[in-house]
Amino acid sequence: xxxxxxxxxxxxxxxxxxxxxxxxxxxxxxxxxxxxxxxxxxxxxxxxxxxxxxxxxxxxxxxxxxxxxxxxxxxxxxxxxxxxxxxxxxxxxxxxxxxxxxxxxxxxxxxxxxxxxxxxxxxxxxxxxxxxxxxxxxxxxxxxxxxxxxxxxxxxxxxxxxxxxxxxxxxxxxxxxxxxxxxxxxxxxxxxxxxxxxxxxxx
Numbered sequence: 001x002x003x004x005x006x007x008x009x010x011x012x013x014x015x016x017x018x019x020x021x022x023x024x025x026x027x028x029x030x031x032x033x034x035x036x037x038x039x040x041x042x043x044x045x046x047x048x049x050x051x052x053x054x055x056x057x058x059x060x061x062x063x064x065x066x067x068x069x070x071x072x073x074x075x076x077x078x079x080x081x082x083x084x085x086x087x088x089x090x091x092x093x094x095x096x097x098x099x100x101x102x103x104x105x106x107x108x109x110x111x112x113x114x115x116x117x118x119x120x121x122x123x124x125x126x127x128x129x130x131x132x133x134x135x136x137x138x139x140x141x142x143x144x145x146x147x148x149x150x151x152x153x154x155x156x157x158x159x160x161x162x163x164x165x166x167x168x169x170x171x172x173x174x175x176x177x178x179x180x181x182x183x184x185x186x187x188x189x190x191x192x193x194x195x196x197x198x199x200x201x202x203x
Contacts, residue, residue, distance in 0.1 A: 041097060042088060046081040048105055048127065053079070059128055067160070069189040093122065096143050098135050106130040109139045111147065114156070119147050121157040140173055148200050155200065158183075161192040170196050 052060040053076060064075045077083060087093035092113075098106040107126035111119050121143065126136045147155060157175060159166040171177075175196035183191045 039085060042084045042095070043081050044105060045095070045097065045108060046079055046084055049079040049125075050076060052127065060125070068185065068191055069187065070185065071187065096139055096146070098126070098130075098139050106135050107139060109143050111143060111155075117151065117153040119150075119152045119155050121155055136169065137173065144198065144200065148202070153200050153202075155198040157196050157198075158193045159196065161194050167194060167196075174198055 049060065052058055053065070053072070055061055064070060065072050084095070087110075088095060094111045096109040096111070098108060100106055105127070107124070107130060109124040110122045112122045113119050121140075124136060124139055124143075126133075126139070144155060155175075156178070157170055158181075159170060161180065175198045178195045178197045181193050181195060183193050185191075
């Protein structure tokens with residue numbers, strides 16, 4: 001499973017950020033308003049996610065529908081253009097897009113603010129054709145660096161207890177296990193989770 005925080009006024013001005021992926025470096029481009037180009041970026045993200053959900057054997061469908069027994073219509077609604085635009089505009093979430101040549105989308109991360117100094121990495125997704133290329137690590141590191149600029153001190157992320165790959169990924173990148181909890185869904189499914197914390201250092 002997955003994985004923003006600053007003052008309410010300033011958080012509402014950002015919404016979405018784009019990450020230009022290079023072989024050796026990542027360039028962060030920060031946009032202060034939800035302009036038409038950024039709206040198109042969210043539209044493209046929504047379209048890509050819903051296309052991936054068409055593959056019932058694909059990782060996105062398995063991870064978001066099958067694994068947690070989440071109704072498909074619930075997932076599609078969460079990934080809809082309207083839901084993503086509203087989250088970005090309202091300041092409830094910050095999106096980081098991994099792009100190649102400024103236009104080809106490779107994956108994304110979504111961060112949600114919990115309080116002025118704590119953010120949750122709600123999800124980090126690398127699209128199947130670009131996995132095992134270090135993109136997830138670049139997304140995570142850039143997300144952490146940007147949250148540090150926003151004075152966030154703690155970043156939390158939740159992983160299913162049996163998700164060995166995800167847990168190893170977070171542990172490798174400096175997240176420490178804080179506790180375990182049970183996530184209960186309205187439709188009766190319960191999932192054991194491990195909560196990880198990353199303490200941002202300021203020097």
